[in-house]
Every structure is written in C-alpha cells, then in structure tokens.
Amino acid sequence: MAERDDTENYISEYEPLQPRVDGASPRPMAAICDPSKLAHRVVVLVFMCFLGFGSYFCYDGPAALQVQVRQDMQLTTSGFMQLYAWYSWPNVILCFFGGFILDRVFGVRLGTVIFSLFVCIGQVIFAAGALWNAFWLMELGRFVFGIGGESLAVAQNTYAVSWFKGKELNLVFGLQLSMARLGSTVNMNIMGWVYGRMESLLGSAGHVTLGVSLMIAGVTCVFSLVCALILAFLDRRAERILNKEQGKTGEVIKLTDVKDFSLSLWLIFIICVAYYVAVFPFIGLGQVFFIEKFNFTPTQARAVNSIVYIISAPASPLLGFLVDKTGKNIVWVLCAVASTLTAHIMLAFTFWNPWIAMCLLGVSYSLLACALWPMVAFLVPEHQLGTAYGFMQSIQNLGLALIAMAAGGILDSSGYLFLEVFFCACVCLALVGVVTLYFVDYVRGGDLNLSASARAKLLKNKTDSE
Template sequence: MAKERWFILFYCCIIAFSVDFFYDEPSALVARLTGTSVYCVNGTDTSCLELDMVQYNAFFSGISWASGVAALVAGLCIDHYGPVTPLWFSIALIFAGALLFAGGSYASSTTVAFGLMLAGRVIHGIGGGTVVTVCHQMKAAWFHYDELALSFGLHILCARLGSAAAYAIIGTAVTTLGLSGSLWIGFGVTLLACIAIVGLINRDHRIHDSGIPSSMSGAGHSFRRLNGLFWCLVIVAFLLYGVVSTFTANGVALITDIYGRSESVSSLIVDLIYDICLITPFLAIFMDKFGHRDWWITASSLFLIIGLGLFLAPRCPPWVIPVFFGLSYAIFPTTLYSSLPLVVPQRSLGIANGVLTFVQYASTGILTLGAGAILDMLPSDDNRRWLRFTIFLAGIAVLAILLAFIINCLNAKTGRRLTPSQKVRRQAVDIEEVTPINIDFVTEPHGSVVRETTEIRKSETSMPASWRSFPSRQEVRVTSDF
C-alpha cells in the first residue's frame, strides 16, 4: 500500500494537466475568437468569431464560477459520501462540455456559437471543479507532513504544464488548423482526463482505505471547524489567483497590442508563466523541509507587485510580468493547498478544499469580468486601456501583501502551525510510540482547544505543545477562531 499513493498522484496529475489545458485554450485563440487576427481579416480562417472582450472573458468567468460552485458542493459530498460518486459525475460532464465547446464553433453566427461554447465551458467547469476537489482531498489523505507540499507541488506542476502546452500547441496549430480545428485538440486532451478518472474509480476499494470518510457530520458542523487562519488563507487565495488568472486570460492580447508581436510569439511569452512553474516541485521540497509557509505566501505576493511595478516603468520588455508572475505562481498554490491539513481538522478537509477551490475559481470569474469591462471602456486601438488594466491588477496585489502580513501575525498567535520544518515536526511527534488514551479536553496555548482526542503520541522533546497539535489521522481537533 505504500506505493499506492504514487499511483493516485499519477492519475491526479493527468487530470490536472487536462483540466488546465482546456481552461487556458481560449487564451491562445483570443485573436481568432475576437476576429482581430490578420487571418480573420483576410478571410484565410473562415471559422473566426467576432466576440467583444466581455464575451471573451465570459469564457473564463463562466468556467470559473461553475468550477467554484462545483468544488464547494463536491467538498460537502466527499465529507458525507466519499469520492466515487463525484468522480463518475465528473467524467460525463467534462466529456460533454469539451464536445460542446469544440462543436459550438461551427454554428452559423457568432451569437449562437458564443452561447453553445459558453454552455460547454460551464458544463466542463462543473466536472473539472468536482474532480480537482476530489484529487486535493485524496492527496491530503495519502501524503504525510514530510511529502505534503511535494505531492501538491507535483500536481500543480502538471496543471501548469497543461496550461503551457495549451499556449504552445494551440498557439502553433491555429495557423494551420484555424479556430475550429484547433479546438478539437482540447477535446482530445480531455479524453485523457476521462481515462485517468476511470483509473481512480477502478481502485475503489483502495480509495476507501485512503482515509476519506464515507460519512461525516453535518455541513454546518464542518464549517464551524474552519478557523480564522483558514479564512485568511482563503481570502489571500482569492487575490493571488485572481491577479494571475486575469493576466493570463488577457496577456496575449496585451503583448500583441503594446509590443506589436504576433499572436504566436505573444502566446509563447505568456507561456513563460507556466514554464517557470517547472521549479514548483523543487520549491515544494524546500517548503516541506524548512517550513515557514507564511513567509512563502508573503514572497509570492511581493513577486506580483514587483512584476506589475516594473511593467509600468518606461521601455519595459514584454517578458517582465510573465517571469515574476511565474515565480509567484510556482509558490502560492502549493503553499496554500499544503497548508490546509496543518490548520484544518481531518474531518473538515473535504469542505476546506472545496471552499479554497471555489474561491480560486470565483476570483477568476469576478476579476476577468471586471477586467473585460475595463478594457471595453476604451476603443481597441487605444493602449491606455492596458494601463488601466495593469493598475487594476496592482491594486489587488497590494491587498494580497497586506493580507499576507496578517497571516504572519495570526500564525504567530495561534501556535505557529505554518512554521515548523521537517526536523522540528519529527522531534515534536514520535511516530514510533503511540499510547492510546481517552480524554475530554486538552487546552493548548493561545486558547485553542483540542476535543475528541483519541490518541496522544509520547515524546521526550521539549518542543512547544502547539507544534505537536497538527491535525492528523489519529486526532480530530477543534480550534478557536483566532
């Protein structure tokens, strides 16, 4: 069973690659979807559409909202019924959504095509949000503290590779295949996710052994177990994901308009964000080894501000934002998701992952629509609209930095759960000697209360009690709000 977790992670990585490939597919086709490409103007590509920027950004906001709501519902379902039913549900939806998105481009008018393709994005988003939440919960259940960030880092790396592949493959193929032909590439990649989900379902009996409960307490009880530090992580996730996702959705158009690069070259420049994310597993190893996840969150926020600040400077090269955004994007998703098992009780991990995934997608849905409205305020040939766009993202990044400092303060006041390194964790919890005892309450520093403790591990170390209080498979904990 020790090697089983790596097979689970392998399937989850394939799913992540496929879901993110489909998500970012329109970004590489923005010129064809809006009818501004030279191939659309000269009539070479007869499948071009004429969407405005609000409609184009609706492709991202629609799938993001659908994925977010689905993730929230999936989190509750996992806590109550286990993962298998949501997995079957997601197969049908991502297949149907990808098929409708690709086939909708053949409609006779832009209006009809937009409606069909948007419906396909929403349907795919429901399935994608569901399966991603299941994968996050399974990784949290299978991987221990020493490998927690690494498992999330590998998962997120494959997701970024999916996004990078979408820019590279679609951006190159569109010259030959045109808009409609290129969309079928995304459908083919979606089939890989369907096969991977079937692989997870075929391990049904092992999935139940992974620690994902088949029944849990009520949803309200699960929500009450989510403390103040968790909700701060959720808010900072909203801000960080929103900034990066909004830029990647509009980055190709920005570079094409500001720097006069072709759509293929612009796609490759924006693709740097995902190329840099290749370092994510190495950063995850350092994160697991040295701890201090609160500092990693602060660093990722600073990278966003640096990138946007340099972009506003005169004669800034087009790769500046992608490089700094890539560094940030390589850090914060792994940090946030691997922090959940450290601050949330085991029985609430399903709903916690659902909430965080919901916020991740909801931020994209809200901010991409806002960005589309800002860009449509001025004519498409007026580059001042991109200045407003950049200032909009910079304001959100500033809020993320302020919230990151609040997380540092809360972490210090609530037992430094995000701080310990592997060495400290191993000293604090001796996994070789376990003495079962039953107690009603254990009061820890700063007012946090441990309830329903079924096992306490013996340790000869003098480490602070709060560093021995991470939620684990042997302990179910309720912590105070702050």
C-alpha cells in the first residue's frame, strides 16, 4: 500500500493526469496535451510564432505597393512616407508603457488579444481609407495599427519567456524573429500579384482595387488574432494544470533612471537611431528606386527589396550564436555599420548589380541586431533594463517617424541620389558613434568589447566576490 501511494504521489507531481471517468484510475496525459512536455510546448510555439505574422505582413504593405499607393491615392513621396511615420508616433510613448499595461492592467492573455484587435482594426481602417479614397483615414488606420503592432511584439516575448525560460529560450527568440521576417518577405513578394488579380477582376486599377487588396492582406491579421485566442486558452489551461502564474514582462519603468545612464549607453542610443533610420525608410522607398535606377520590373524590384528580410530570417539566430561565442560586441557592431555604409555607397554611386549590396545590407542588419541590443544589459543593472530598453525603442521610433518624413521630402525635391547620400550620412553618424564608444569603453575599462571567455571570467569573479 505504501508503494502504491508513493507511485501516485510521483505521478501527481510530475505527470498531469486526465480526469477520472466512471471511477477509473487517472491516467497520465498524452505528451502533446501535457503542458510540461516538449511536444505540447512545440504546439504552443507554432501559435506563438504566428502571433506576430499578420502584424509584420501588413507593416510593409505600403512598401510592397509603393507604386500603386502613390498612383491610386495621388500622393507625393512625402505623403506616402507619412504612412510609416504614423505607425511610429504612438510607439514613442507606448514603448515605455507596453510592459506595464500587460503586467498591471490586462495581463498577457487579455492584453495579447486586445493588441491583436488593434492590429486588425487598424488594417481594416487603413484598407477602408483606400476604398473610400480618404487618405486621412489611411493615416488613422496606420496609427491604430501602430498602437497594437509594437505592443504585440512585447506580448509575444512575454509568452516566450513564460513557456521556455531555462529551456529553449534563445532558439525560440530566433524562431520568432525568423517568422516575423518571413511575414515581411511574403508581403513584399505577393501583394503586387494580389493587386494585379484584383485589377483583373474589377476591370481597372484605382483606389477601390487598392482597398480590396489591402483588405485581403488583413486576413493575415485575423489569423494572428485567432492565434492570440488559442494561446490565451492554452496558457490558461497550463496555469490550471501546472499551478503556474500568468507570464509577466518583468519590466520596471522608472523615468528617473534616465539621469543615471552612462555616456556609453547614450552612444548606443545614437548608434541605434542613426543606423535603423538608414534601413527601414530605405526599404519603404526601395521598390521605385530599383525600378528607376536599375530598370527592374516591379516583380524584380520587390524581390530585391525584400532580400534584407529573407537573409535576416535564417541569419539572425546563427549570427546571434556567433556573437555569443566570440564576444567582442563593439567590433561586430563596427563591422555591421561599416558594411551597411559600403552597401549604401554601392547603391548610390555604382550601377553594380544591386543584389550584391542588398545581400550585404541583409547580413549587416542581422549582425547589428545581435551585437548592439545585448550591450545595454552589460551597462545597466537589471532593475534599470526596462527603462533603458524602453527609452532605446522610444527614440528609435521617434527617429523613424522624423526620418520617414524627411526622406519623403528629400526624394520629392532632389531625387534618389541625394536620398542615398542622406542615408550614407546617417550611417556615418552611426560609425562615428561606434568608434567613440570603443574609445570610451577602453578608457573607462569597460567590458563591452571583451571576448566571451574573458566576460565569463569577469562575471564569475564578480559573483564570487559577492
């Protein structure tokens, strides 16, 4: 009898049981239904990865249909780039409070569903603006879409930590990033075809055709909303079975911490803004650039414009592993920024096949993300990480909004050559920031550029001394 009791105690502790049926003994759950098992976590991971697919798919909808949007809505380039600026404006503020809203107001399950709804509603408003030939309504749609888009990414990361912390977390983050880039890539390469099919069915091009095409793209947002609902159900079920708490972001935002930020951290912020404003706005305007300068067909232009995302999908986890194993983060950031500058110079001043420059840009973009963002954690204590990353994302979105408008104005007044010179200047600013960061870190005896083995030894010494 004692042996049987021990067995039942073991099963109840480690094997969630199916409920009794007609007085029968409880049986262990199948692995795919058991929240403590890898098979079930894989199922959760699938829905987790597709959670942001619709958001990333529709984010670059304007870039995929750049020619059509400008023609059908009769826009200047400056007006067109407002669609990206309006996405960024709400995130200048929400980057600080997205984690707080998830933790303290809605909880990750309800918050994820609400942010997914914002993405869906924003895309519907955006498409309706095209249908009714009301550009102000399209701008409003992008604003609403932006409210949900960035906060949904925070929710996605929260789910990942809740389900995979201490297990396969780094791999999960890599897979989520790959799926996000897949969404952007598919959008870049399929929306032109969708518009063409709608044009054939409706008989002519125009704002109605554009609106219908954008509404079809919104189906991906509905799919992501369904994934959010399924994730909420699975997470609630796991909470009940495993007696685990609902996931939290763990972010603690305290704006007074900003005064304690070091010079090295401010240099990282400058590098971040100066670099990304030369990537995302360029992709937003890239299709027409490749058509006009290199005589590409629209299909070829969309393909080469999306190669940055295509490369980023598999390269991000691989390069992240490389940086983890080697350390020397500042050196890797320097390589990424220098390579990006080389790519923009090639695009601006040569007629070499642009696939070369865009592939180089794709690798550089992936490498910078893997090497730059982790350095924040080396500079600030854990209780300030939420504030530091929130501030970094906030000024990044502010920079993207301002540069998107500036890029449109430069293109309208001076053309693509001057726009590329402007992007080169932005990357040069990032390059100056990296070199300055290297010397500041060296003079102050920092550990930003230590090798992985040296950093591990330093961390061990700090732990032993405590």
